[in-house]
Amino acid sequence: MDLNVAAQLNSFLAAFVLLTAFGMLVQRRMYGLVHLFTWQGFFLSINTAVVGFVAGKHHLYISSILTLSLKVILLPYILHVLIRRLKVHKEVEVVVNIPMTMMMGIALVIFSYYLMAPVTQLSTLVTRSTLAVALATVMIGLLMMITRKHAVTQIIGFLAMENGLFFAATSATYGMPLVVELGVALDILIAAFIFGIFFFHIHTTFDSLDVDQMARLKEED
């Protein structure tokens, strides 16, 4: 397929990624979050493969497969297991109400577009226009971590940020060098295990995963 088809496909997928990001921002149910996260990973891996195909970067295939196995299969599985084990599949209460959050999200998208405009000028890649989307995804992930009070949701937000970063890497530069990609993947893997352990610790000590209880260490009195 020729470049602009690829470009369209790319930006199409980018749109989906952004959409899933927003979805996670507003999603209240735990399982729903996990599903959305899975979808995001899926789009991501597809996109990686496409870019790899277009740019002829074969190591992108590897990282695409990596993403698929890690973010579409492994992590969602772990999350599922945890949620079932810890029985936390209830409504997720949020700090700020949903419309407000969406407003912020949109503001972030605009901001990151405004921010990335000069950078995208410099790029010659077909995928350049999606850099802003990547940044927006990162920011929205962060916003999500801020607005949710639940350990699991925070982790999901964290992973969403990770996705955004990965997306940025592929779209801005056709992917980082392979060694870096592998390293990052490894780190995410370890991180996954660690938060797995954490959920248990937190749950056993606070018998709930609400992070609001974890506010004892403070200076003000």
Added chain:
Amino acid sequence: MKLYRFVIEFLQLAILLGVAPAFTGWVRMLKCWSQGRTSAGIFQPYRDILKLFSKDIFLADNASWIFRFTPYLVFGTAVLAGAIIPMLSLELPIASTADVIVLVALFAIARFFTALAGMDIGTAFGGMGSSREMTIASLAEPAMLMAIFTVSLASKSTSLSQMVHVIYSGQIALRPSLAFAFFAFILIALAETGRIPVDNPATHLELTMIHEAMILEYSGRHLALIEWASMMKLFLFVMLGVAAFAPWGIAESGDIIAISLAFVFMLLKLVIVGIVLVMIETGLAKMRIFRLTEFLGSAFLLATLGMLSFFILE
């Protein structure tokens, strides 16, 4: 010649020792007259001193060597001061031993040890006297120095003989600064020599005593020395004032005529001062101790005014 100057020195000392009691006697006599009493005569102080010399000493059990040493020291400082202030002649060989500041310091030593002696026995009176004496002194001394400084600023020197020289050479005839300083000096002299209105040398009433309270425990020759020294102090302050403000008559050169003339002048001045002093003392009443701040404060004010006027007007 040199020897001759030492003769003058000793002559002056002799006058100091001899005339001081007489002056006190003169003041007391005038006072009796002014209060319509019959006086014991001008020579009564001599008799008192002699009587005390011949008496035994009653010394408190816990009196330390300080108590016994003080009278001699007080006497010594008075005599030394007398050797420095020009009374008859400026040709004093050891005049340059000490300038005005040292003179003030000499009196300070005497006061210091008297105050210690007052505390030595450990009676309430002694302590009270020392406390008040030191308080008054600490207020009087700055004023005193200010007054003297005004003169020494005019005469560009702190040595007395030099001041007299300058006054003679007529550079400073009738200056406002000196007038101010002079009045200040009078007030301070009253305070320093323990006269009314600051202190009353005649009283032994507990609450009014200052100087007397410190020496209350003294007896015999010790008391004699102290009395004599305080007479000398009075005399010396007169002489100091004379030298600083009205030196006319003091001999610049050392020949017999000038000296004898100076002696006459001196007696004359003493007579006058005595009259003035008595007028003051009979005119005023003794002040409460805490009124003294105002009294000495005004003295300080006058002295300062004198100094300022020296810079402003001259």
Added chain:
Amino acid sequence: MLLVLLLVPLFAAVILGFIGDRKFAPEINIAGSAATFVGGAGLALQVYEQGPMLAGGKFFFVDAFNVYLAVLTSFVSMTTAIFSRRYMRREKEHGRVGHVRMRFYHAMFQLFIFAMLLCLLTNNIGVLWIAMELATLSTVLLVSLYRTPTAIEAAWKYFILCGVGIAQALFGTVLLYFAAEKVLGEGGEALLWTNLSQVSGSLEPTVLSLAFVFLMVGYGTKVGLVPLHNWLPDAHSEGPTPISAVLSGLLLNIALYALVRCKVLVDGSTGTHRAGNIMMGFGLLSILVAAFSLLRQKDIKRMFSYSSIEHMGIATFAFGLGGPIATFGALLHMLVHSLAKSSIFFTVGHASQMHRTQEMDKIRGLFKGNGLVGWGLMFGVMAIVGMPPFGVFTSEFLILTATIKDAPLLTPFLLLGLGVAFAALFRRVQPMVSGDIPSYQKPIKVAHLPVLLHMVLVLILGVYMPAFLNNWFHTAVELLK
């Protein structure tokens, strides 16, 4: 040499992962880190003789800047291992840690060292990032080792905040790569520090200044700069003391190292002093906030972690200030601070074991109770607040005077921070060391060697700096121009 330096801790980690709970495990731990230190010293010698070198197919790069940090890291980790032998035994007797956790502790300790060394020695900025993340992850569970609610809370905050921060750093790295591949072409070459530093002049300034923002926030979080510092006091105060020592003494240095490397690139590209200014701003803010927070501390380890924030602020400020003297001072400051701070943590660990508490109001009479702990803590604090003749004074002296020259208006704030920190620390430490022994104080066996070693080194650095160290610093200063 380099391989020794990297592989020994890795192997040690693996071995200890299996036998970390045996009686002789601490000795193995010590042996491993001692071997590492020997490797580091050898490497340093090599570099000192032959100058900067590339190894492992450009994958590793060693120059004056990172080799001295590598030596420092291996050294402090060795002394910490020595200290942790007695300390952890004691903790085990108190029943605060079991077998599994001992194993875990030892393994993770070595892994952590490996991660830090990798951070320092790698030539690839991407790998630098990975190693940094690894260092974080390897310590997260060590912070929560005691499983108390506060410990878990601290670890969670550490994990989340540093994770988020580090993610920003990755974005910055991506942008850096994005700019680099324009000049250097794609592939691994484009992330190699050696190549980047050569071509930094021709990198795209707009991209780099954006990248720097993300790198600053990312690595700044790990340096513990205000307002990204909130995880630090919790993490440093809740973990076991040896870990606090290495966290405060080493990890912060490493993060700062990464930050400085990036700053050099950015300055080279933009040609402006903006990056420097940003760093100065963060540094100053950290100094002030940390200093005033020190005034209200009750927990002893928490207090000293705030003082770490303050000192990292000073170093960051100095690097941002730039110029030969300030940079020299900053390098020296990193060195002496990590020595002094870790030795303080050693004494603090013993002190809190003697009193079975970390509350400063309960710790009393250390002079009389245990001379080494008492005087060690006293002199450690005097060193850390910058009293001569200890080394910290020398570095602060250089930094301050340089500041007077280049940014006179900032000096008052700097001094305010230093003064307040001084008062706050003395106010707390004096009652702890002095006075009579309280009834509940128990005598314990203490590890003399680490404290003595560190304090002597700090003292020596205060009055005499060996020529080779001086040359190192000067070459490093050249590198960071």
Added chain:
Amino acid sequence: MTITPLGIVSLSVLLLFLAVLLVPLLKSSQRLLISTSFTLASAASLLGIIGGVWAVGGAITNTMILPVGLPDLPFHLRADPLAGFFITVICLLSLFVSMYSLGYIKGYLGRRPVTSLVVFYNIFLAGMLMVVLADDALFFLIAWEVMAAASYFLVMFEDERIENRRAAFLYIIVAHVGAIAILLSFGIMAGLATGFENFTGYTFDAMRQAEFPLKWATAAFLLAFLGFAAKAGVVPLHVWLPEAHPVAPSNVSALMSGVMLKTAIYGIVRVSFDLLGTFPWWWGAIVLILGLISAVMGVLYALMQHDLKRLLAYHSVENIGIILIGIGLSMIFTSFNMPMLAALGLIAGLYHTMNHAMFKGLLFMGAGAVLHATKERNMEEMGGLIHRMPWTAALFLIGCVSISALPPFNGFVSEWLTFQAFLLSPAMPSPLLKLLVPLGAALLALTGALAAACFVKAFGVTFLGHWRGHHMPRVHEADWFMRSGMILAALTCFLLGVLPTLFIDWMDIIPQQLIGTKIGVSSGTYGWLWLTPVAQERASYSGPIVFVGILLVVVAAYLILHVKPGAIHRVPIWDCGFGKLNQRMQYSATSFSMPIRRIFGFLFNIREQVRLTPRGVYKAFPKRLNYYLRVRDRFWGWLYNPVIEFSFWVSRMVGRLQQGRIQAYLIYSFITIIVLLVFSR
């Protein structure tokens, strides 16, 4: 290597450090430890005296560079007459005090280990010497802080007492703030000297060569003065001094108050006259005015004390003030380019430095002896000690006379010189100063008189009268070590007072080098006899004659009266016929100073309350009367408490940053990113 003054002095420093190194060996036997290390200290002080006297007398300046410090900035050492003078002062007193300590410290044996005391005592001496020797900013500051830290630990020595801890803490804070200020001023000078291209700017030589623009020079001077004033205890930075000096062991307080404060004076002279060189007149005015304030406030606060050592400490504030008056005048005269008068002022200041070191050391040693004998610092409990400890009493009296500026002792000489400097002020072009300076003279006179009052009180209440406490302890006279130390100090006071000409001739080289002229101390035949700083007819003082004269008259009077002496009857005190006198009826320290407290009351923060418990209906004859009095430094309320409260308020505000919820922290970093991005877009 040829022998130079510098060599000798650095040898003595090495000797002191050797004494420190010996400590671990001797720790086991404390008695041996004391004797060896204090003997070593005395030997080191002797060496120092030789070096110092030689450096000044021979007008020798030589320098040395040590191979330590930063490689590009090795430690520079320099001994010139100014340094030599201060070395002499330091070592003279440290010699006496070390001899004294041989006896004094033994008092601690069996009560507590004295190892730390011994160690820090030697380090402290070494630190002071190094401060004076230092010739570059880094080494100076290191020595300065070593001195401060050592003295801090000495104040902390008896650390189980709360007041020691408070005092030590206050002291270290003030000292460190001062050190920071000094560091800044050196930083400014170094920066202007070379502009930081390399490290050589930090040496004092570079600063001497450099030309400073007025703005920066002023900043440097003010900072340096602030720092040194904090160390010297100039009002209002004096509050640490009356806290720290009383609680330290007395030999240490003698050194701290006698010579440690003088290192600050050294610093001021060094920076202003030597490093900066030229300055406008108002710098001198600042020094002068602060000096006057410290002098008056110091003595007034001293009068209010009834803790003997506290009283002495406040007198240190006063005397530092007097020293600064001399130096300030000298600076003013220098700026008006009147070298002759400037030299007079400087000599006055330095001479008083020497004198104060001697008599204040003597007084603190005496107070230490009293403390050692009675375990009592509160004068209200003392009295009549002159009978139990005659030596101490006599020597303490000499100290009192000297500090009260009474001839023929040394305090008077320097005060007299200062007065002369004052009286020369009309020569100044500035009319304002013309008017102000004489007032300064009056204040100085006031200070002197008040000091006399204060020491009448101190000596009288402590040594005279009866014991005021309820039961008198077994008081013993000080042993010969302590006595010898005090005797030597007293002797020095006397010699400095009687033969000032010799000493001033010796130190006349210092103004020669700093200002460019010397004062002809003595003129005419028998020159050594007369002290005539300006001219014979201007003013003159002859210590010997005053002394001999008084002595002659006293002896003569004594002999004459003892040709046929009347008997002396020892009798009980006359009680005016009332009931028996008891010791509680004596004047106490508080009652002695009552009139002055009334007069100058507005300067103090006084709380006074009298409670009468009447006997039944008769108000006039109360059963009991409780009197409570507290006099506090006003400066606490004015200066210190606000600062403390403010900083705690700020830290409370800052604490809110760390409010525990992880979301908040995430928001911080979020906002940080946004802000930075906007800022750098």
